[in-house]
Amino acid sequence: MGKPGFRADIEGLRAVAVLAVVLFHAEVPGIGGGFVGVDVFFVISGFLITGLLWREANSTGTVRLRGFYGARARRLLPASALVGVVTAIGAAVLLPPLQARTAFGDGIASALYVSNYRFLLQGVDYSAPYLPPSPFLHYWSLGVEEQFYLVWPALILGAAWLIRRSRRRTAIQATASVRPYLVILAVVAVISLAMSLVASYWAPFVAFFSLPTRAWQLAVGGLIALTAGQWRRLSPRAAAIVGCAGLAVILVTCRQLSASTLYPGTAALWPTLGTAMIIGAGCAAPDQGCGRLLGAAPMRSIGRISYSWYLWHWPVLIFAPLIVGHSLGLAGRLTAALLSAGLAVLTLRFVENPLRFAPKIRESPWRSLGLGAVTTAVAAAVGVALLVVVPTPVGRGAPARPLNFTALPPPIARGDAASYDEAVKHAFAEVQSAVAASVDLRDVPSNLQPPLADAAAELNDMYRSGCMLSGWQVSAPECASGDTASTNAVAVVGDSNAAMWNQGFRAIAEQRGWRLEMVVKAGCPLLDLPITSPQLHREYTECEQWRGQVVDRFRAEHPKLIVVTMWRQYGPGSGYPAGLTSYSASWNDSLTRLVRQLRDAGAQVLVLGPIPDPHSVPPICLSGHLADATACSASRSRAVDEAGIAAEAAATTAGGGQYADITDLFCTAERCPAIVGNTLVYLDKNHLTIEYVRLLAPALGALADRALAIS
Template structure:
């Protein structure tokens, strides 16, 4: 067994290598697009250090679960409790009713070390994105604590019944976890990302090192080569991975193995000396508190400003994160880790009391139902724009993915039209159905998330898109009563203006026209750089609603240049164009509010009010 019993400065340096990319990735600093892999590095370090301690004490027949959890509570709970308390207070002051409701739920889950389970199940359009989840980062703490509920018991049982096979047993479990992660790496539910079964192998990677399962390299040149390989593997993931990288799974191997190589080979090498430099060690010492505080500070700042961090704002938030981390380490972490100052009994009392208090506060906030009394009626009315959606959205969207039949909207007659699109088509379909109902007609809605109605398009992370589109075309061909086809998608997302994509859309329109169908293209909806209902509510709260304005029209025209270049040609062929920009934008700016109602329910999906304005219903 190696890795236990002596302090290694290079490990604190490795903690800095883990936390800094996470911080800079979340702060949108260029060059750190894969900084999220820092969490995986933390998992490896944790598995290495904690396993070394447990295994040594088990081997010496002095391991105590009570003492183990006392150490865990000292390490985790004081700083975590303070951060959760601060988040609850800040959310009460800052968050609108529709946004605050998720905070006490996540606080309750974080307090009980179940936040990974909560965020895994907290899905849907109105669960709120990461930008309103100040406790989202606690999912990784939950994974670790769930791991440490069972792992010490496993080592105790193995020591008693199969001591000779300890490394093999741990290795087999790690291999199973890794195989599961790879098998499910394209899962879009969040299971692979959030849950322990597909993350445990990363902790086991460190555990195997601590158990001595891999012989230590002896030649100096080999240790140097392995250490530099590890550092370069981590750097590769941090620099070249992006939000679009399928992760975790096989792509987690470079940062995990890189961290393992550094733990195993860095001592006595030039890399070890680099990681042992005071700046790295200093950041490593405060890394836990820095991890805790950076994310809420970023989320609350972006929420208050309705803008992603940039420039001096990003610098200020990063600096504030370091200040909060230093204070937390100095006045919270260090005192509670000192058994001479705070005995074990007090630690358990504090932990129980803190958990009880946080649970009670969270439940009280939940009972208040968003606490709308904090705001004026106009603010609440504008914030409620987030729920101005198609009443049929839940039932009718993503039917192909659910294996359900597409919805028929409008009058109770045989449909003569079909809307084919992604999530941007949902409210459009409902707005069209209002006019259809008044005329005694009906239409079919076939909408699939992140799947534009373009034949031959392969969604990067969802193979179902191509199948959904082919099924739509087959259904159109099989039903001659469908005379009009509406096409709607997030055309202005920045990706769909690629000439190759536009060519596929052109071919799709040609195929529909060849079937003798009338094609109506609903053009690009201008995306906004903020959540529209929230932004309008913030303006109203500050008395500045008259200043409300949307994105610059020229910006959207530049993002859809290739698509718009074909409008005239399509119209000449008989394609009807509904151009949202003609309805929403003047010569300079695009509107975000009309008759006192938000035109979007988030940053880029039109609300029902917006869809009706565009469709003319």
């Protein structure tokens, strides 16, 4: 490998990468796959860093780690820390306290360059799709890059050491041949790609965020660096064709891919190979073909600010709507993106370049490392300090009277519809009275249950209880409660909205002596409709398999009552693109078929209607409105789809089942409060708290009694 010259085309390629990411995050139409810009950055990093390390190892027989890490620290850490500190302070000022505290944790992880693994763990959290995005989310890719910088020199040095030991060569001799290093990089690339493909199917968040499943893209860049001599043999015409083809591949993937694409998966091969083609072709003719475009002054100018622009664009896009007080249209988002570009120019001018090129710092690896350590420590310390300064949000209002609903005992005469209707009416009236008394509540009670900070953990209790299957599971372990030896079996079946009713039905089962079976799977309604999984980013085959097993099981076991319910926000615009739409004609037809199937299995069928849609994450909203809880209550007209409920009720009746509209357990004629008494109703946009479900047990019992008694 010869000495490299400045590659204007690579600087312009950085512009392509950052423009793709920024326009994607600004939701510009036609850039649904702009997230591939990160893949482009990975290949560029692999090429540049591998070339740098190899040239040093080839000329000296070793890698001066202090110099290498010092240069990386001087180049990357000050700007990253600056933006991190500003973002953390912005979160403290602009975000509701509960969301801000989560952001501070994200900021600390980002300062330490492990945020990719923090977001990986958050990504497999079932509640993740319903929570607001972190202003530090984009730092995940910096985590991957910094971890790469930590590992890559050790890989080069380790390879040289093995060659010296096995062939008894000197340090210079051990790095004289590029072939062993090509083999090592190729092995790393193949293993990493295999891991990525497997993880993309089974655990997409792992594949997306982790270094081991992204290393193949960095290794591809490294392979181009080690084979630069072969690439230089291309004729200018061939190089121009290859480079233009590579750029076309990147642009097409930006256009054709989307957030619902299974990624990285095989889709990531395209931008990775496209980038490799551009860089490889540029080894032969950097100013030919697309190199001429990429090397143009405007592209190079954008490329120079690409790092700082990447750092600034996402928090600006997150905070801008909060500053102006309303969501942004396309023009507003583009304006915010341009503002972040202006901040990037200032950061390059006054932070990046002065520290990067300051002679006293540049000439001393120790000073460079010290600069990086200090800026990192400052960024982390600010996050820690804000966690201390911004208190955990708690209610400050007067304690509210705890609620305790009771219900009439089950009527003695089975088949007496009027008596059962009266029991239901009584149970609903008690709850409705409490809801009406709470609709104007302003101060969040000091004895709120659960406390705002504890609500987020409840959804995951559904997994830990063993009752709700994850996206990957198909076969369910037995999940029975109540009198497990009873022949009066009641089954609750559906997705997480069915699982959330567990504690309420369990209380009733213990009172009535029923055997309660929870048959629930995350993101999987029992309806026979095609569905994709936003968590898995692919067809939800496990859901289809589970549905078949559940129906066969009910045919064999003959439960007395099957309670069916599910989330009713599936569809476009829900933030959960599952490929089916609640209340649609196909939805209602499928519901009729399902009810008929279950009735044919010998069971009574009760379909529970939907809970209201609060149109916010109430714990987060309330944390920012401790003195005005009404700001977090939705109007009934907005929270409840009356027409959809009516259509579902008709579909259920057509199948021979009973339908329960439960809206009055949450709403008055006008509003649906987020707090009833001293109880928080919702734990997120789509699920109830365990505490409120327990309060509703008498109403659930009255509905189940009526369904069992009235055929």
